[in-house]
Amino acid sequence: MNAADTGFVLLCAAFVLFMTPGLAFFYGGLGRRKNVVNNIMTSFFCIGVAIVMWFVLGFSLSFGTDVAGVIGSMQYPFMIGVEDATNGYAPSIPLMVYALFQMMFAVITPALIAGAIAGRMNFKALFLFVVLWTLVVYYPVAHMVWGGGLLAQMGSVDFAGGNVVHITSGVSALVLCLLLGRRQGYDEASYRVHNIPLVAIGVALLLFGWFGFNAGSALAANELAGHAFATTAVSSATAELSWLLMDVLHDGKPTLVGASTGLVIGLVAITPGCGFVPLWAALVIGFLASPLCFFAVSRIKKHFGYDDALDAFGCHGIGGIFGGVMTGVFATSQVNPAVRWDGLAFGQWELFAAQAASILITIAIAVAGTLVVAKVVSLVVPLRVSERDERVGLDISQHGERAYPSFNGLDD
Secondary structure: OOHHHHHHHHHHHHHHHHHHHHHHHHHHHHOOHHHHHHHHHHHHHHHHHHHHHHHHHHHHHHHOOEEOOOEEOOOOHHHOOOOOOOOOOOOOOOHHHHHHHHHHHHHHHHHHHHHHHOOOEOHHHHHHHHHHHHHHHHHHHHHHHHOOOHHHHHOOOOOOOHHHHHHHHHHHHHHHHHHHOOOOOOOOOOOOOOOHHHHHHHHHHHHHHHHHHHHHHHOOOOHHHHHHHHHHHHHHHHHHHHHHHHHHHHHOOOOHHHHHHHHHHHHHHHHHHOOOOOHHHHHHHHHHHHHHHHHHHHHHHHHHOOOOOOOHHHHHHHHHHHHHHHHHHHOOOOOOOOOOOOOHHHOOOHHHHHHHHHHHHHHHHHHHHHHHHHHHHHOOOOOEOOHHHHHHOHHHHHHOOOOOOOOOOOOO
């Protein structure tokens, strides 16, 4: 065991946990004033649910002994035996530390989904959905990618969660918002960001925590962690600038919301490849990711008419898919010997094919899992709030709280 590595990964785990409150403030600021408490709550409650589930069975199902390449066995129920076990995933840190680091990924992933269904989903239904979705989608995909399952056996790579975190949540968010339908008055109402400073605060916390998210996935305080830190910084910065360029070309003015969104997209896009691609490739990935997601948010969503309220699919789904594909283009064993083949840019096609196949499999699992879980939940409690509750706002109807109790303005 190495004390420096152990301390580094524990610190990074705390950084990753810090991202969930950051996401809460980001979503809270983006939504409408009457739903800000609900938007924040949809992230905060995942801290409690995901940690308890991870302790009881999540770590076992994700990283227990492989069962048919799809799921782990119940090797560590209630984390029994984890404190005394050796760590085959990262030999220089205790297995408990590895389990705690991975636990924080399980916390934030279902919280990302809530951005697509903001303002209209019954909170009780969302609570049940997150519990079942984590069992049906998150744990199997985490095992298949990081626990020695099918996708790892295929030779695909995902350094810090392109498939496991962003594609699963982004695609599931799209499916769920389609099932719920659009918000009342979607075609007539003008939806404006209600608190831009809160958006910026949320993104600042996400940006800070994301360096633990990506650099910590090296699982040691070493050169690879430094490389992942650098690619993360470059991609996020470049994506911020390219989104601002899109703002100027589209509306004539750069915006703080645009800068914040661009930072997040750059972070999403580099996540699967941050420890596999050269530093120069992070410039390319970040620069291209923002225009792609900008097009998805401003054109594709409008064309098809789906109500991805806070653009969870447009940012995390599209950005995660793009990042996974670009990993198949730019990854190289010169950066990380764990890569079985070099990427398409270096003359080999096998990794690109494996990345494409893994992305398609992840999408299929997310779509099927979301449909099944939503159907099961709908048999217990309505997925969507009533028309009256939606008009009043989810803060009052779902939680009995107001974010701004003394506010007397005319907006809603």
